Amino acid sequence: MKKHNFSAGPCILPQSVMQKASEAVINFNNLDLSLIEISHRSKDFVDVMENARSLALEHLGLQNKGYQALFLQGGASTQFLMAAYNLLENKAAYLNTGTWSSKAIKEAKLFGEIIEVASSKNANFNYIPKEYVIPSDADYFHCTSNNTIFGTQMKEFPEVNMPLVCDMSSDIFSRVLDFSKFDLIYAGAQKNMGPAGTTLVVVKEDILGKISRTIPSMLDYTVHIGKDSMFNTPPVFAVYVSMLTLEWLKEKGGVAAAEKLNNEKASLLYTEIDRNSLFEGFVANKEDRSNMNATFNLTSESHKDAFDSLWKNAGINGLEGHRSVGGYRASMYNALPIESVQVLVDVMKELERKG
Amino acid sequence: MKKHNFSAGPCILPQSVMQKASEAVINFNNLDLSLIEISHRSKDFVDVMENARSLALEHLGLQNKGYQALFLQGGASTQFLMAAYNLLENKAAYLNTGTWSSKAIKEAKLFGEIIEVASSKNANFNYIPKEYVIPSDADYFHCTSNNTIFGTQMKEFPEVNMPLVCDMSSDIFSRVLDFSKFDLIYAGAQKNMGPAGTTLVVVKEDILGKISRTIPSMLDYTVHIGKDSMFNTPPVFAVYVSMLTLEWLKEKGGVAAAEKLNNEKASLLYTEIDRNSLFEGFVANKEDRSNMNATFNLTSESHKDAFDSLWKNAGINGLEGHRSVGGYRASMYNALPIESVQVLVDVMKELERKG
Ligand SMILES: Cc1ncc(COP(=O)(O)O)c(C=O)c1O
Ligand SMILES: Cc1ncc(COP(=O)(O)O)c(C=O)c1O
Ligand SMILES: [Mg+2]
Ligand SMILES: [Mg+2]
Ligand SMILES: [Mg+2]
Ligand SMILES: [Mg+2]
Structure with missing residues (x-):
């Protein structure tokens, strides 16, 4: 029986993508080898990674604007700490619109002072706060564009004079925004982009390298950029299926x-x-x-x-x-x-x- | 044409595993849904994770001995820093037998003093040093069981009076050892265990929680253990294929x-x-x-x-x-x-x- 899949994530992906992914597990690019048994340094896979990275920027209208797209591991939850590890010197401002924002705040607190500019927690996060003041000396402002659990979505984003960081895990590629307003966007693949196991990070390069702390290699955006998102073995299957989904989106x-x-x-x-x-x-x-x-x-x-x-x-x-x-x-x-x-x-x- | 796949990793996996993985991408467990579109909290996937974790311990002879198996993201490279983040209070001892040991040392140095007890670097890592002294006050001793790049393998492991940590990325499940001598074993899946995208961590619980530093949730073994390796969305496909490979190993x-x-x-x-x-x-x-x-x-x-x-x-x-x-x-x-x-x-x- 055909299923109508309303799952919150991992979730439905295009049928044509599933079909191609299934075939690639047996025989990829007519190599007589499986996608998952070839070297990630082979031309066939390097092409996949490059294609995925460039499609991501293309869909967001961010090509040739100083941005880099990375496909990392660790889920959006790892971005909660990586964002702070890479950007938080003294204090940062966070808007608390739900469970995921709260978790992002919790992890960031290990790295500096966090100003919660507003929160809808008292109403079980059933609305998006709109009146708030962002301290102008914050290192960045962080928000969550769509609250997967409570079903709220930011329709407008504040104008800020500092890097704008956004967790777009559950609505990336779903609507037109001026993405060039954002300096760091991250999204776990397992909603609009692909299977669980990879996270898209889109970062404007000029916000990086401004921190005094030493960052472990795997947590350092600059390291991943320097290695074209292949600092270590990438999550091959998840990146490939994300690439297929981004190609499907383009066709549509x-x-x-x-x-x-x-x-x-x-x-x-x-x-x-x-x-x-x-x-x-x-x-x-x-x-x-x-x-x-x-x-x-x-x-x-x-x-x-x-x-x-x-x-x-x-x-x-x-x-x-x-x-x-x-x-x-x-x-x-x-x-x-x-x-x-x-x-x-x-x-x-x-x-x-x-x- | 049939390929003879000597790739160093990602690498060959059993044909029967590829077949089952390919089918699951279309229809998993006869759910009329793909493996990669169901909730990771569904019973069908929770069973996969539990099965994979228990098979890993079973193959190592570590069931009911105080160990936990986790399937994390980030590759073995993330374990270079997680091991230190979780265990390194003052100083740790490392044996340097190759590129991967060197990288492990580099990341650990951010967290404390590292004593390199021996190194074969001057001979381009073409042998395993055997005469060395491990300082008795080190927080742990770290070694790499098999050097994927140089083709050396430790046949014996030192007796130590401290936690023994081992990167077994490229020879886990390939030979019989007394695994209970080890307190922390980690291995990127993409050699003997599965596709790229997940990392097996086997840790003896009593070595954890002894550190004064606060650990970000995603880097904290204790957090992942507390959530049965499902603190956040796991890399579903990679864990499933690893489970299939561990089942195949059992049959063999x-x-x-x-x-x-x-x-x-x-x-x-x-x-x-x-x-x-x-x-x-x-x-x-x-x-x-x-x-x-x-x-x-x-x-x-x-x-x-x-x-x-x-x-x-x-x-x-x-x-x-x-x-x-x-x-x-x-x-x-x-x-x-x-x-x-x-x-x-x-x-x-x-x-x-x-x-
Ligand atoms: C908005 C948002 N942020 C973060 C996460 C956490 O993602 P992950 O499980 O990949 O760490 C989720 C998961 O559903 C989410 O919906
Ligand atoms: C022994 C060893 N350790 C660590 C790694 C790094 O693994 P990853 O690419 O998953 O971070 C490798 C990769 O080949 C390896 O062979
Ligand atoms: Mg929420
Ligand atoms: Mg009504
Ligand atoms: Mg090596
Ligand atoms: Mg000869």
């Missing part, structure tokens, strides 16, 4: 086309959440709703069993909300077809008819 | 059976290197020769073109030596069939006949 019309479809999918689902009296959205302000992760609840828990069996029978996967929010979370990443969202909406309507 | 009779076959393969090749006057081994003392990576040279460069075209025509892949050694390197990891070694030996004999 790039980030602008993805944004259009993502808007349609989100609008379809949120309209039903609002219209249908059995459901309500989790996020307080509609303007803060995430186009990637829609969080919602039943207005009465008495419908839970009926709803759960309806969506499971419809072939829907991964709709459970995160334990810190409860309810449901529909993650609608780039590769999710609008047909899958329609199936979910139909199920919600069916519950209403039966309920 | 485990480490003891692998060792027997590895001895046969190494003996077949080294006998020919010694017998054939056109070739000579790189390693100075025969007792230090690696069973995993056999390094050798032509006795006269005039045979280079002839030899290179002979082995390439025979379907051999990855025989070039590392640039710091030159010549040739035949890596004979667990999954390499003895038939491939025979093909190489036949080619060496053919060169002799023609030469």
Whole structure:
């Protein structure tokens, strides 16, 4: 049975990408060797890495603007500490919009003073704070563009006179932004870009090398840049599948086309959440709703069993909300077809008819 | 054409493992979902992680002996710094037997005083130093069991009264040792265990938590142990393929059976290197020769073109030596069939006949 995969990450990737990845595990580039058994220094793999890095910059409109793209290991969680290791001399400013921002703050505190400019923690992170002051002497400002768990998304970013650092793990490549406003962007691959196991780091080179602390090689962006993202053995399979997904995105019309479809999918689902009296959205302000992760609840828990069996029978996967929010979370990443969202909406309507 | 894959890493894995991995990318566990699109918190993947961790301990004979196995990201290179971050309070002792030991020393120096107890650097690392004194007040002793680049292998390990730390990246699971002598073992997967993208860490829990420094979460073994190696999103595909390879090893009779076959393969090749006057081994003392990576040279460069075209025509892949050694390197990891070694030996004999 065809599955409608709303998993929050790792998550759905394009079918054509899965097909090519599966074949490459047996025979890559007609080498009569598997992708995963060749040297990462071979031309075949070096080409993959170069292609992936250049596609990432191309999709963000950051080619020839002083940026470098790296495919590292360690997940976005390692970036929480690498960002601070590489950039934090005295103090840094953080906006706290959820679990991931909180974790980023926790790790950064080991390296300097952290000013939390605002937090929506008291409201279980159900909105994005907008009125806050960023101390002008901070080494950088850090924010999380999309809160995967709570389903909020920043629609605007502050103008700052310091490096702007953003964790875009769960909405990278999903919408058009002026990415040149950012100096360091990082994103675990396992949402819009590829499988778990690699992390995209896009960094403007001129913000690096300004720190007095000595940085261990594996944590030093400059070291990875100097070795074209191959300082040590890269996560070959994850980089290859990310490259395939970035190629697929290009064929589909790039980030602008993805944004259009993502808007349609989100609008379809949120309209039903609002219209249908059995459901309500989790996020307080509609303007803060995430186009990637829609969080919602039943207005009465008495419908839970009926709803759960309806969506499971419809072939829907991964709709459970995160334990810190409860309810449901529909993650609608780039590769999710609008047909899958329609199936979910139909199920919600069916519950209403039966309920 | 069937390839004989002597690549030093990433390297050959069992064909049956490739087949299963390829299928799982399309449909995992009959879920009608890909392995790489399901939640890492799903029962299907949690089982994979648990199975991989327990197989690793089982193969090393370390179950129920106070050890934990972790599958982390970052490669063995990240372990160079994590070992020191977690264990180095004042000073540590390192044996320098090659490029990888040297890199481990470089990273550790950021965290304390490093005593290099011995080094074979002056002889381009063509032997394993054996006479050295380890200061009894060191926090730990670190060594590299097998030098992938130079083709040397430690056959004996010193008795120490402190934690024994070993980088076993290129010979883990290849031979029987009393692994309970070691307190921290780490190994990048991409030799005997799986694809690039995950690193096995086996650590005796009682050596942890003795350091005064605060450790960032992602670099803290204790944090990863507390979360059953799932503190953050693990490198799903690499862990799964490692699990499959560890299952394959078990079916084949485990480490003891692998060792027997590895001895046969190494003996077949080294006998020919010694017998054939056109070739000579790189390693100075025969007792230090690696069973995993056999390094050798032509006795006269005039045979280079002839030899290179002979082995390439025979379907051999990855025989070039590392640039710091030159010549040739035949890596004979667990999954390499003895038939491939025979093909190489036949080619060496053919060169002799023609030469
Ligand atoms: C916004 C955000 N940041 C960071 C992370 C952590 O990523 P990783 O598990 O790759 O460390 C996640 C994971 O879901 C996330 O959604
Ligand atoms: C013995 C040894 N240690 C460490 C490494 C570095 O491993 P990684 O590339 O996973 O960081 C290698 C790589 O070949 C190795 O052979
Ligand atoms: Mg969050
Ligand atoms: Mg409603
Ligand atoms: Mg070496
Ligand atoms: Mg000879």
